[in-house]
Amino acid sequence: MNVLTSIKAVRKGAKELALLSDEERVALLERAAATLLDRCDEILSANEIDLEESREKGIKDAILHRIALPKEKLESTVQAMRSVGKLPCPIGKVKERRLLDEGLLLEKVTYPLGVIGMIFEARPDAMIQIISLAIKSGNGIILKGGSEAKNTNQAIARILSDSLDGAKWMLLLSSHSDVDMMLKAEKDIDLIIPRGSNEFVRHVMENTHIPVMGHADGICSVYIDNEADLEKAVRVATDAKVQYPAACNAAETILVHRDIAAAFLPRFKESLDSYNVIIHADEETRKYIECLPASEEDYHTEYLALEVAIKVVKDIDEAIEHIANHSSHHTDAIVTENKDKIVRFFNEVDSADVFANASTRFADGFRFGLGAEVGISTSKLHARGPVGLDGLTTTKWQLRGSGNIVASYSGKNGKQFLHKELDV
Amino acid sequence: MNVLTSIKAVRKGAKELALLSDEERVALLERAAATLLDRCDEILSANEIDLEESREKGIKDAILHRIALPKEKLESTVQAMRSVGKLPCPIGKVKERRLLDEGLLLEKVTYPLGVIGMIFEARPDAMIQIISLAIKSGNGIILKGGSEAKNTNQAIARILSDSLDGAKWMLLLSSHSDVDMMLKAEKDIDLIIPRGSNEFVRHVMENTHIPVMGHADGICSVYIDNEADLEKAVRVATDAKVQYPAACNAAETILVHRDIAAAFLPRFKESLDSYNVIIHADEETRKYIECLPASEEDYHTEYLALEVAIKVVKDIDEAIEHIANHSSHHTDAIVTENKDKIVRFFNEVDSADVFANASTRFADGFRFGLGAEVGISTSKLHARGPVGLDGLTTTKWQLRGSGNIVASYSGKNGKQFLHKELDV
Numbered sequence: 001m002n003v004l005t006s007i008k009a010v011r012k013g014a015k016e017l018a019l020l021s022d023e024e025r026v027a028l029l030e031r032a033a034a035t036l037l038d039r040c041d042e043i044l045s046a047n048e049i050d051l052e053e054s055r056e057k058g059i060k061d062a063i064l065h066r067i068a069l070p071k072e073k074l075e076s077t078v079q080a081m082r083s084v085g086k087l088p089c090p091i092g093k094v095k096e097r098r099l100l101d102e103g104l105l106l107e108k109v110t111y112p113l114g115v116i117g118m119i120f121e122a123r124p125d126a127m128i129q130i131i132s133l134a135i136k137s138g139n140g141i142i143l144k145g146g147s148e149a150k151n152t153n154q155a156i157a158r159i160l161s162d163s164l165d166g167a168k169w170m171l172l173l174s175s176h177s178d179v180d181m182m183l184k185a186e187k188d189i190d191l192i193i194p195r196g197s198n199e200f201v202r203h204v205m206e207n208t209h210i211p212v213m214g215h216a217d218g219i220c221s222v223y224i225d226n227e228a229d230l231e232k233a234v235r236v237a238t239d240a241k242v243q244y245p246a247a248c249n250a251a252e253t254i255l256v257h258r259d260i261a262a263a264f265l266p267r268f269k270e271s272l273d274s275y276n277v278i279i280h281a282d283e284e285t286r287k288y289i290e291c292l293p294a295s296e297e298d299y300h301t302e303y304l305a306l307e308v309a310i311k312v313v314k315d316i317d318e319a320i321e322h323i324a325n326h327s328s329h330h331t332d333a334i335v336t337e338n339k340d341k342i343v344r345f346f347n348e349v350d351s352a353d354v355f356a357n358a359s360t361r362f363a364d365g366f367r368f369g370l371g372a373e374v375g376i377s378t379s380k381l382h383a384r385g386p387v388g389l390d391g392l393t394t395t396k397w398q399l400r401g402s403g404n405i406v407a408s409y410s411g412k413n414g415k416q417f418l419h420k421e422l423d424v
Numbered sequence: 425m426n427v428l429t430s431i432k433a434v435r436k437g438a439k440e441l442a443l444l445s446d447e448e449r450v451a452l453l454e455r456a457a458a459t460l461l462d463r464c465d466e467i468l469s470a471n472e473i474d475l476e477e478s479r480e481k482g483i484k485d486a487i488l489h490r491i492a493l494p495k496e497k498l499e500s501t502v503q504a505m506r507s508v509g510k511l512p513c514p515i516g517k518v519k520e521r522r523l524l525d526e527g528l529l530l531e532k533v534t535y536p537l538g539v540i541g542m543i544f545e546a547r548p549d550a551m552i553q554i555i556s557l558a559i560k561s562g563n564g565i566i567l568k569g570g571s572e573a574k575n576t577n578q579a580i581a582r583i584l585s586d587s588l589d590g591a592k593w594m595l596l597l598s599s600h601s602d603v604d605m606m607l608k609a610e611k612d613i614d615l616i617i618p619r620g621s622n623e624f625v626r627h628v629m630e631n632t633h634i635p636v637m638g639h640a641d642g643i644c645s646v647y648i649d650n651e652a653d654l655e656k657a658v659r660v661a662t663d664a665k666v667q668y669p670a671a672c673n674a675a676e677t678i679l680v681h682r683d684i685a686a687a688f689l690p691r692f693k694e695s696l697d698s699y700n701v702i703i704h705a706d707e708e709t710r711k712y713i714e715c716l717p718a719s720e721e722d723y724h725t726e727y728l729a730l731e732v733a734i735k736v737v738k739d740i741d742e743a744i745e746h747i748a749n750h751s752s753h754h755t756d757a758i759v760t761e762n763k764d765k766i767v768r769f770f771n772e773v774d775s776a777d778v779f780a781n782a783s784t785r786f787a788d789g790f791r792f793g794l795g796a797e798v799g800i801s802t803s804k805l806h807a808r809g810p811v812g813l814d815g816l817t818t819t820k821w822q823l824r825g826s827g828n829i830v831a832s833y834s835g836k837n838g839k840q841f842l843h844k845e846l847d848v
Binding site: 015018019098100104106108109111113114190191205206209211213229231232235236238239243244335342346347348350351352353354355356357358359361362363367368369379380381382384385386394395396397398399400401402403404405406407409410417419421 | 439442443522524528530532533535537538614615629630633635637653655656659660662663667668759766770771772774775776777778779780781782783785786787791792793803804805806808809810818819820821822823824825826827828829830831833834841843845
């Protein structure tokens with residue numbers, strides 16, 4: 001069977017999944033969770049093979065860590081799968097209800113999007129999380145995972161297929177050329193979510209007519225205002241940089257108000273030094289601390305490592321301007337005790353997530369209370385920021401009448417609409 | 425000044441518009457409305473020139489009717505502008521509010537999208553409607569109207585610019601090559617809404633990386649179930665076809681359950697005949713009524729005229745299947761007294777609007793109670809169906825903390841999130 005035929009089969013399977021009740025979908029999640037635990041040995045040994053092969057290829061420890069799915073991590077991932085089941089059902093929710101006229105009721109109701117195409121990095125736990133969200137939201141799912149984890153991913157897919165009557169709403173693709181087929185399947189895939197390198201995400205965005213949700217760069221900034229609490233500023237900016245520097249929500253740039261530079265920078269450097277962070281900075285910063293000089297390029301760089309760019313700015317306006325020109329509109333934070341400046345920053349910084357006195361690392365579906373996430377979107381349309389179940393739904397306008405026609409409401413003596421808002 | 429520079433200037437103007445309060449935006453609408461009426465003679469005489477030139481070019485009456493902006497129509501359009509002002513403000517609405525932990529408050533708040541690129545047909549009243557929605561939603565607007573109405577459009581733009589301090593958040597483009605510039609301005613335009621012929625909309629969709637909202641085809645169907653009330657069926661199907669056949673929400677295909685064909689078809693034909701509708705139909709239909717034979721092509725055709733395709737189906741399943749394969753996922757209706765069948769139709773027909781016992785012609789922002797519309801979207805993402813103010817907004821996640829860091833919530837002894845839902 002070729003890939004296009006398989007993709008079409010997923011569309012058919014997804015239609016059946018979409019028609020299930022929430023109870024039935026929760027039961028699927030429960031069965032899937034139980035079988036994954038029952039047959040965990042299959043997964044663990046497949047994972048051993050992946051790790052072995054990756055080690056032989058000389059893959060870095062940081063990546064090996066993402067490929068690894070030890071029993072404890074598998075168990076907590078399966079636990080998270082059960083938690084997704086317990087979330088409120090995102091489907092069939094009435095978002096608007098309006099009586100257009102007596103006997104003519106309009107409702108806007110949520111539905112699954114259809115089929116999601118997901119391309120993700122070598123993290124088998126992410127695959128389980130994504131499948132959980134797909135089941136709960138009633139969407140078919142076409143997966144292409146990083147090849148370094150292919151044995152683990154195949155074991156997971158096999159077990160799910162066995163336990164869920166063939167799981168005809170799911171397809172795991174394996175080769176890179178399959179991705180190209182996905183990008184062309186615009187009649188059968190409703191949304192592509194690519195995760196991975198900036199170049200890869202951009203390649204996807206430029207090579208498909210299917211809507212794409214996600215982000216390429218993750219250049220996040222923290223602006224330390226002159227009215228910042230120094231201790232909070234050091235703590236928040238340090239966490240934003242070092243807590244998990246490989247994440248897209250880690251800070252890459254720290255902007256410092258001129259009037260607080262002398263007080264903040266030496267303390268911040270001391271904090272960064274304890275994590276061996278490499279610092280690039282402008283000339284003014286280097287009056288206060290010793291570090292590498294920063295080029296304009298540094299302020300456009302997503303280091304994804306223990307490396308940071310610092311810049312002194314003359315006021316909040318320059319900070320907002322810098323962010324407008326350099327940020328990837330993902331997550332940007334201000335540290336200040338001045339509430340008006342927080343409001344200004346929130347209103348004027350055009351990013352998916354705008355934070356005050358909190359680390360950029362909070363930008364995450366689980367931490368936001370969405371249960372889990374399929375990714376983080378920097379698109380302004382549909383879902384922006386961490387995308388959980390809601391981002392995987394669409395709506396239909398449902399109108400129930402009793403033979404109503406538009407001619408009755410037209411012309412000089414036409415009836416008037418009632419347009420009465422009703423509770424949802 | 426070249427077009428790209430002008431587009432960039434709109435982005436800057438839009439930022440200022442976005443920061444206004446609702447009261448200030450309502451005042452802008454009020455001032456615009458008053459000045460349009462004060463200077464209506466300029467508009468009416470510009471419109472006379474457009475009509476004169478179009479008549480000389482031999483443009484059809486149906487199009488002339490759309491170009492024409494007589495005083496009465498201008499007045500009702502300005503009245504609608506004022507009504508848009510009175511709608512609830514779509515900006516700054518808190519959609520979600522969640523306490524992640526004590527002192528760590530997350531809110532999802534609506535914001536203007538930024539700059540909308542709107543390409544619309546030769547209807548000056550549509551231009552005023554679109555500008556009204558842009559002002560109310562705080563979005564910059566770049567307009568390219570049909571060239572047949574260019575004098576009228578320019579008069580409207582000039583008057584608005586005069587009355588609204590230059591209206592730096594608005595730009596009226598005039599030449600076709602300007603459209604190509606728009607499609608390339610992905611850093612400065614957030615959303616393109618193309619209206620016009622199917623070919624044109626498809627051209628736009630395929631030639632830009634800016635998100636596009638709208639619809640190409642409008643192939644809408646009405647399915648007459650065997651449990652339909654005959655009188656309602658004839659009324660609804662007739663209105664759906666004839667009330668305004670040039671609209672995208674007019675029905676192009678009528679599907680008739682086999683068991684009601686003998687009773688329904690002759691009465692329906694009688695009704696259509698009184699409007700001189702040309703009928704194309706399959707062999708089975710032609711046993712009951714005299715008409716032209718339909719080819720498969722007819723069921724894929726958007727006539728936009730007093731012309732319809734009819735087909736007899738054996739049951740609701742075949743109707744749903746036909747719609748899946750032929751409809752443009754815009755608006756589809758069922759006529760039946762059976763409530764379960766309505767639910768099935770709503771759940772299984774994958775269209776933006778699904779109606780029961782009501783004409784497809786109700787698919788419209790004004791009739792839906794959205795105040796007005798910028799267009800109808802068949803995309804499943806963001807806004808689906810008629811798009812009013814809400815579809816012109818995006819959201820930001822705003823997080824307010826007090827120095828909170830993710831490290832506190834990590835590892836074995838990490839704190840647990842509270843994730844307490846608060847009222848919005």
